[in-house]
Amino acid sequence: MSLEGLSINFATIKQGGSFATLVDACLHHGITTISPWRDHVHGVGLEEAARIVAQNGIRLSGHCRGGFFPAHDAQGRRDAIEDNKRAVDEAAAMNADCLVLVVGGLPVGSKDINGARQMVEDGMAALLPYARQAGVPLAIEPLHPFYAADRACFNTLKQSLDLCDRLGEGTGVAIDVYHVWWDPELEEQMARAGRNGQILAHHICDWLVPTTDPLNDRGMMGDGVIDLKAFRRMIETAGFTGPQEVEIFSNTWNARPIDQVLTTVVERYRALSAD
């Protein structure tokens, strides 16, 4: 079975070293689609990263990540927009499918979540012409409500798609099973996103019971309670047939050799894809 439909988010194997080393490890396992983080790219320099990508026929299912628009003052918000433009440049240079946005939560000391949401909308509106010019779609990743305060104040597909509708062309969503599997409106909103061509990425992992750490205890596919086959059917029915990007923030998996992690990922991906 081809592994064309499988992508590795570098958070899953961040223990493994530099951008070049992680790419080599993926290629060794027959994986040619990746999603790096900005620090990996900065580590080798954008030019070298783009060269590695082009030379090896690598596809980026996304570039991680832009966002974090809310800030205490106007200067902080302007700085965030400028930094997001650099992230757009990187995504463009590596020809990424999209720039993934973790939009940001409450500014320090604030209790105004609606205000933070407005800052996200304003920041994205300011960034969007630049991203369109560069041909880089902006993918809002609605994060699990657990992260509403400190990482992303957009927490459901509906809320994120409503924002995409207001912003228009060049925006969409990254749908991560971990963040949205519980949503009672999942199927309906996924279908809506598909109809409008707004599904830009599909991330997978699993939800462990119990989850012992709010940040770094995501599960390997098959070890948790998410019906990943049903989820994939749903997103394909909605019209998205792009890669399944494995993004596992996990103290457990990040403590293992990346060769072992990738072997397990490939096994689990094959099991998921079997009829």
Next chain:
Amino acid sequence: MSLEGLSINFATIKQGGSFATLVDACLHHGITTISPWRDHVHGVGLEEAARIVAQNGIRLSGHCRGGFFPAHDAQGRRDAIEDNKRAVDEAAAMNADCLVLVVGGLPVGSKDINGARQMVEDGMAALLPYARQAGVPLAIEPLHPFYAADRACFNTLKQSLDLCDRLGEGTGVAIDVYHVWWDPELEEQMARAGRNGQILAHHICDWLVPTTDPLNDRGMMGDGVIDLKAFRRMIETAGFTGPQEVEIFSNTWNARPIDQVLTTVVERYRALSAD
């Protein structure tokens, strides 16, 4: 300022001992509204608990808790309904405002969240005639999506109110700031619940940043990022003027003497209630 509008959920002071001791501690601080857990009541026996409540003019803003309807097999689901009837009996004997329902998550080994949701609906439908007969309103507590897998597969106000609408008279919601503060549809759904007389309880605490433990790191009011004054205005605008019930699951606060906890609760409650 009167403390009539303040209720203490016994989870907040569970380190303090038996039902009688906890009631005495509340009375000592001028607090006459409580919300006990079933184990507290079972500890002294229902008759004695009801006597203590009546004799001291105590009001129960809720009885914690019924629910956990989903189960692997039919016998398990029948057992759950029977157990919920006993919880209704207790709530009736102590004249509680409502029986709070933590409805339950996925049965062990299941990945079928829609199936679990159906089990909740079926279980509540089976329980409801008994609860109506006893005059005990059933309060669905939508829990934060973090608990969707193992505690409650109803996770938003909208989803819970839709179920109340299907079940009809004698059902409503317990609105806990911790579980719903992030919800982009909060105001709209709260207004809807108020219009239909479906707000049965209002629980308060705070959301800490960072939250270090998914279960037992809730904050004391004022220590986190929830705009509690705005939340109370919203729920009062929706028509609910009942007690604010302080429910803080916290390793930190449960490690302190309950006299200190209650002193802090009263201080913070007064600060919240000041203009």
